[in-house]
Each structure stands twice: as C-alpha cells, then as structure tokens.
Amino acid sequence: MADELSALHGEQWRVAGEEVRGPGALAVRLGEPREDDPHRLELLFLADRDRPETAVPDRLTGTGGGFGGGGDEDPLRRSVEVWASTAGAALIELVAHNGRFAGHLDPSDPDGLPGWHAIHGGVVGWGTGKRFHDVQDWLVRNPVLPALAPALGGDLGRDQLIGVQVCFGGGAGRRTAEVRVHGEVHAAASAALDALDWPRVAEGDAYARTFVLLVRRAGTRPPAEVGLRAAGRK
Numbered sequence: 001m002a003d004e005l006s007a008l009h010g011e012q013w014r015v016a017g018e019e020v021r022g023p024g025a026l027a028v029r030l031g032e033p034r035e036d037d038p039h040r041l042e043l044l045f046l047a048d049r050d051r052p053e054t055a056v057p058d059r060l061t062g063t064g065g066g067f068g069g070g071g072d073e074d075p076l077r078r079s080v081e082v083w084a085s086t087a088g089a090a091l092i093e094l095v096a097h098n099g100r101f102a103g104h105l106d107p108s109d110p111d112g113l114p115g116w117h118a119i120h121g122g123v124v125g126w127g128t129g130k131r132f133h134d135v136q137d138w139l140v141r142n143p144v145l146p147a148l149a150p151a152l153g154g155d156l157g158r159d160q161l162i163g164v165q166v167c168f169g170g171g172a173g174r175r176t177a178e179v180r181v182h183g184e185v186h187a188a189a190s191a192a193l194d195a196l197d198w199p200r201v202a203e204g205d206a207y208a209r210t211f212v213l214l215v216r217r218a219g220t221r222p223p224a225e226v227g228l229r230a231a232g233r234k
Contacts, residue, residue, distance in 0.1 A: 001028060004084040008101070009092050025049050026095065041079070042183075045091045047161070056163040056213065057183030058087050082124045087163065087211035090121035094161075094213060107218040111143035113164075115154065115218050118145070121211040127169065129204015135169040136208040138198045145212060148179065151192035156181055160216040168193055171205025 001020045005013040005028070013022045020028045027049035031042035047054040060079040093102035103120045105112030112118050125136025144166055156162050168177040177194035179186045199206065 001030065001080055001084075004080050005088055005092075008084050008088055019049065021049070022092075024095070025051075026092075041076070043083075045087070045163075047091070047094055054161060056087075056091060056161055058083070058163050058165055058211070059180065059183065078126070082126070082209055085124050086121040086209050087165065087213075088121075090119045090163075090211050090213040093119050093121075094215065102213075105145075105212075110146065113145045113149055113152070113212070113214065117215045117218065119213045119215060120145075121213070123208060123210045125169075125206065125208040127171065127201070127204060127206040129171070129201070129206075131199070131201045132204055132206050134199040134201055135206040139166075139208045139210060142196075142198070144193065144196070144210075147196055148189045148192050151188040152179075152181070152186065153188075156214070158182075159220045160214075162214040164212045164214060165209070166193065166211070167207070167209040168198065169201075169205065169207030171201040172203070174205075175200060 002013045002015050005020065005022060009022060011023045013020055013026075015021075018029060020030070022028075025046070025048040027046045029044040029046070031044075041060040043058055043060065045056045045058065046052075047056075060076075060083050089101045093100070093104075102122070105118040105120055107113075107115050107117060111120075123136060123139050125133050125139075127133070127135070145164075148166075152164075162182050163180075165178075165180040168175070170176055175194070177190055179189035179193050181189065
C-alpha cells in the first residue's frame with residue numbers, strides 16, 4: 001500500500017504502526033484479512049488522521065474476493081493496485097485539488113450525481129480471455145452515476161465525504177454487480193447496476209471497478225480546511 005500510494009502521489013507514504021501515512025495528515029488504516037477471503041481487506045482513508053469525520057471507508061476488491069481471478073500470481077497486491085488507481089486517486093485529488101489525479105464533477109455535470117460535488121477516480125478493468133476489457137470499455141463510455149441516481153436517492157447519510165464504490169462484471173454464466181456507499185452495500189443501487197446493459201462475457205471473464213468521492217452536497221460548505229492541513233500548507 002505504501003509503495004503504490006507513493007508511486008501514484010509522487011510523495012512519500014510510509015508505514016507507521018497500523019497506518020500507512022502520507023504527507024501532512026493523510027493516512028490509510030488497514031483492517032485484518034478475513035479468514036474466509038484473504039484477498040478482501042477493509043480499509044479507512046483519512047484526509048486528516050486526527051479528525052474521524054474525514055474518514056472514508058472502503059474495501060479492497062481487485063482480482064480476488066469473488067470478482068474474478070484474472071490469473072494474477074499475487075491477487076492481494078493486484079487488489080491494492082486497483083484500489084490505488086480508483087479510490088486512492090480520488091482521495092488524493094481531494095487534497096491536491098488540481099485535476100492531476102482524478103476528475104471533478106460539479107452538481108450540474110451530466111456525468112455526475114445530481115446535487116453533489118464529486119471527484120471521479122479512475123476506471124480499472126481485469127479478466128481473462130479475448131474480451132477481458134469489454135466491461136471496462138463499457139464503463140468508460142457509459143457514466144454510471146446518472147443511471148444510479150434514482151436508486152441512490154437524495155439522502156446518503158451525511159452531507160460530505162462519501163465514497164461510492166462501483167464494481168461489476170462476470171463471465172461463463174456468472175456475474176456480480178456491487179455498489180457500496182460509505183463502505184456499505186447499497187442494495188437498490190446494486191440492483192440498478194445489475195440491470196444496466198453492460199457486456200455479459202460468455203468466454204473468459206471481464207470486470208471493472210471505479211470509485212467516486214462525493215465531496216459535498218450542493219449548497220453546503222466545502223471541507224477546505226481538511227485539504228489545507230492534509231497538504232501540509234499553512
């Protein structure tokens with residue numbers, strides 16, 4: 001995790017006890033691997049490690065843990081790579097705020113979630129066979145936030161710093177579609193994702209993941225002081 005975030009950020013991240021710490025007050029806290037699924041790991045990103053209200057929970061979901069093996073020799077490391085490219089990029093962009101790591105969507109953007117300022121992380125795909133990239137390609141061409149908006153509804157439990165993880169795909173008669181909001185499975189949004197017309201691969205498998213950080217609801221004050229301290233600026 002420290003190596004991946006250092007490479008992504010261009011700043012040094014290091015292990016400090018149970019945390020991986022970045023510049024300023026940035027930190028990621030890792031949970032323990034589950035005995036029934038060692039490739040799935042709970043984690044908590046903190047824009048300010050001294051302020052629990054800045055925490056954004058998430059889960060490592062890469063090429064293990066029920067989302068396709070993909071042939072990786074080290075599925076846990078691959079899961080970290082997938083997380084860093086999607087959620088990690090969006091969360092670092094929160095404090096960088098320069099468009100280098102992820103894209104910004106205002107509340108009126110047709111690709112965004114109505115009523116929310118958002119940061120959209122990368123889109124990562126994996127799988128096996130000749131069509132392993134089909135689901136990723138579909139997700140790049142088809143923004144899912146507008147399609148999921150009716151299922152997500154207007155009340156997401158808080159007014160700022162909400163992580164939305166989207167992961168879906170399958171192959172050979174099996175498929176999975178999961179939307180997590182602030183770390184918890186959102187049943188209605190997951191069902192809406194499953195009903196979309198993304199490719200069902202018959203041979204091999206194809207999966208994709210992305211992550212969106214809902215920074216704040218429109219009309220509320222942005223958490224600017226979080227970014228200043230986390231970036232180490234006075």
